Amino acid sequence: MSAQGRSSKSKFKRRKEASKPQRILSPIGEVEVRLPVEAAHQSESFRTAVAAAAGWTPEELGDYRVIRKNLDARHRPVQAMWLTQIAQVGHVLPKDNFVALKLPALDADAPEIVIIGAGPAGLFAAIEAIQSGFRPVIIERGAPVRQRRRDLVKITRDHRVDPHSNYCFGEGGAGTYSDGKLYTRSHKRGDIRGALECLVSFGADPNILVESHPHIGTNKLPGIIESMRESIITSGGVVHFGCLLVDIQTDGPEGAVSAVIWKEVDSQEQVTYSCQSVILATGHSARDVFHLLHGKGWKLEAKPFAIGVRIEHPQSVIDQAQYHGEPRGDWLPPASYKLVCQARGRGVHSFCMCPGGIIAPCATQDGEVVTNGWSPSKRNNPFANSGMVVQIDESIWEAEGFSGPLGGLEFQQMIEKRCWEAAGKTQRAPAQRLHDFLEGDKESKDLPTCSYLPGIVSVNLRSLLPESIAEPLAEGLATFGKKMPAFMHADAVLVAPESRTSSPIRIPRDNDSLQHPDVPGLFPCGEGGGYAGGILSAALDGTKVVQASVRRFQDRA
Numbered sequence: 190m191s192a193q194g195r196s197s198k199s200k201f202k203r204r205k206e207a208s209k210p211q212r213i214l215s216p217i218g219e220v221e222v223r224l225p226v227e228a229a230h231q232s233e234s235f236r237t238a239v240a241a242a243a244g245w246t247p248e249e250l251g252d253y254r255v256i257r258k259n260l261d262a263r264h265r266p267v268q269a270m271w272l273t274q275i276a277q278v279g280h281v282l283p284k285d286n287f288v289a290l291k292l293p294a295l296d297a298d299a300p301e302i303v304i305i306g307a308g309p310a311g312l313f314a315a316i317e318a319i320q321s322g323f324r325p326v327i328i329e330r331g332a333p334v335r336q337r338r339r340d341l342v343k344i345t346r347d348h349r350v351d352p353h354s355n356y357c358f359g360e361g362g363a364g365t366y367s368d369g370k371l372y373t374r375s376h377k378r379g380d381i382r383g384a385l386e387c388l389v390s391f392g393a394d395p396n397i398l399v400e401s402h403p404h405i406g407t408n409k410l411p412g413i414i415e416s417m418r419e420s421i422i423t424s425g426g427v428v429h430f431g432c433l434l435v436d437i438q439t440d441g442p443e444g445a446v447s448a449v450i451w452k453e454v455d456s457q458e459q460v461t462y463s464c465q466s467v468i469l470a471t472g473h474s475a476r477d478v479f480h481l482l483h484g485k486g487w488k489l490e491a492k493p494f495a496i497g498v499r500i501e502h503p504q505s506v507i508d509q510a511q512y513h514g515e516p517r518g519d520w521l522p523p524a525s526y527k528l529v530c531q532a533r534g535r536g537v538h539s540f541c542m543c544p545g546g547i548i549a550p551c552a553t554q555d556g557e558v559v560t561n562g563w564s565p566s567k568r569n570n571p572f573a574n575s576g577m578v579v580q581i582d583e584s585i586w587e588a589e590g591f592s593g594p595l596g597g598l599e600f601q602q603m604i605e606k607r608c609w610e611a612a613g614k615t616q617r618a619p620a621q622r623l624h625d626f627l628e629g630d631k632e633s634k635d636l637p638t639c640s641y642l643p644g645i646v647s648v649n650l651r652s653l654l655p656e657s658i659a660e661p662l663a664e665g666l667a668t669f670g671k672k673m674p675a676f677m678h679a680d681a682v683l684v685a686p687e688s689r690t691s692s693p694i695r696i697p698r699d700n701d702s703l704q705h706p707d708v709p710g711l712f713p714c715g716e717g718g719g720y721a722g723g724i725l726s727a728a729l730d731g732t733k734v735v736q737a738s739v740r741r742f743q744d745r746a
């Protein structure tokens with residue numbers, strides 16, 4: 190491709206050196222066009238820049254299409270770096286290879302795959318099942334996505350958490366009322382482009398296929414989830430809402446899955462449903478499921494995860510820091526950041542940063558406080574929030590008296606309960622100004638306005654977090670302040686806890702068959718099993734696990 194001038198993979202330095210573009214000899218090719226963001230949005234100036242980048246005259250340039258959008262905010266003014274397909278006049282650009290996904294109708298006797306959980310892992314598993322000729326039967330404890338919204342209002346307004354329908358549970362899973370960042374670092378996990386195209390097929394903005402860090406937004410996600418579900422049902426899939434998995438039965442000499450048992454959440458009546466394979470896509474917050482497996486003596490492993498707080502700044506402060514003090518104008522997106530350091534031998538990092546976002550109350554039952562964040566598609570709220578978390582492992586929770594495979598989960602639960610008690614046993618969250626936290630044992634005299642709608646209460650957060658977490662967190666935050674001085678803004682506020690960063694437990698599975706080593710036919714999947722860390726990776730894992738389950742079915746046929 191380099192003969193055609195493609196430079197997307199070259200490093201910035203090389204791009205800078207290549208100030209005089211080589212003429213692209215082929216009549217069809219790709220160029221990376223680099224120019225100030227505002228100019229990139231003006232068709233005339235962009236067209237001129239495209240031709241110049243190709244070494245062509247503007248008259249020679251025919252059609253062009255942007256296929257990748259990136260920003261380089263290291264320079265003033267901020268630069269757009271747009272990878273663009275180009276064709277000379279008289280030549281035709283290759284067709285955009287996006288074809289909207291249309292699910293086929295299933296045969297009446299299609300074999301079934303039971304899927305527990307309708308989060309990204311479960312929904313993508315269902316779509317893959319249909320494409321493979323299998324009927325997905327989805328069991329979801331929570332409410333359909335629109336109804337779920339009413340349950341979220343109750344958390345904020347009445348401080349009541351429905352244990353089956355909340356920010357983590359319900360149709361679409363934990364990612365529905367989120368920022369909807371669609372980014373995974375691991376390209377080994379599967380067909381990322383395919384997963385994004387699937388989302389576009391169900392209504393996501395096609396720009397997510399082009400943006401380097403795409404996101405969808407809380408206001409758009411429910412419609413996409415609903416249209417996925419409608420399509421699954423139209424094809425012959427089955428979805429049971431408000432139904433809780435309560436047991437998995439096994440049979441035969443191998444102890445393979447033979448049935449699942451579920452009940453409606455507001456009834457005691459149980460349904461026993463025969464099946465040969467179960468995809469367990471119940472997410473990182475399904476503590477009852479971890480207890481169920483543990484109680485049956487099936488292997489679980491404690492897994493390192495991260496705990497800390499959520500930090501919030503005025504968005505304008507982050508914009509100024511990231512955009513060199515220049516106004517954001519009409520073309521730059523609300524700025525984000527990603528911060529990582531080592532402090533006292535532990536990793537400290539920002540997590541799930543939500544520009545223009547809101548801090549969300551993400552508890553899954555009364556008696557605990559949990560935070561996370563969301564943003565609308567325009568990311569146009571006046572605050573920027575992000576998790577600020579410390580990587581923890583067994584040594585941390587064992588020192589606090591928790592051990593065994595559920596040790597991390599119990600430790601996580603203890604912190605969430607402490608936060609609930611400290612802030613008055615409602616969904617109000619304990620909070621402290623960043624400066625006061627860094628100064629030591631000091632409650633904040635007052636707190637700035639914060640987006641966390643149930644409200645915040647001034648508490649010394651060091652009294653809630655063990656020293657083994659508070660100390661590296663404080664050191665890490667101070668380091669981030671040196672890297673980005675605006676981070677230390679007087680109104681920066683910490684809200685606790687950020688505790689559901691990933692699953693505290695791994696449900697083991699065989700590398701090849703993807704089944705639990707103790708239970709043939711049981712396929713741990715997505716974030717709850719410890720196999721994903723976000724919407725996209727969970728979706729990819731759902732697809733992968735169905736493929737494994739289909740292979741098992743074919744081997745046994």
Ligand SMILES: Cc1cc2nc3c(=O)[nH]c(=O)nc-3n(C[C@H](O)[C@H](O)[C@H](O)COP(=O)(O)OP(=O)(O)OC[C@H]3O[C@@H](n4cnc5c(N)ncnc54)[C@H](O)[C@@H]3O)c2cc1C
Binds near residue numbers: 307328370433478
């Ligand atoms: C507020 C918030 C914001 C987030 N923002 C982002 C983001 O911007 N980008 C990103 O990549 N990730 C984000 N995440 C994380 C992301 O949502 C998860 O990584 C992802 O949803 C995991 O997918 P999953 O399908 O494995 O599990 P989940 O999404 O957790 O889905 C599990 C499903 O199983 C159901 N379930 C649980 N137990 C049972 C049971 N016993 N019986 C029946 N059903 C059950 C639950 O109701 C739930 O619907 C966010 C999370 C939250 C909470």
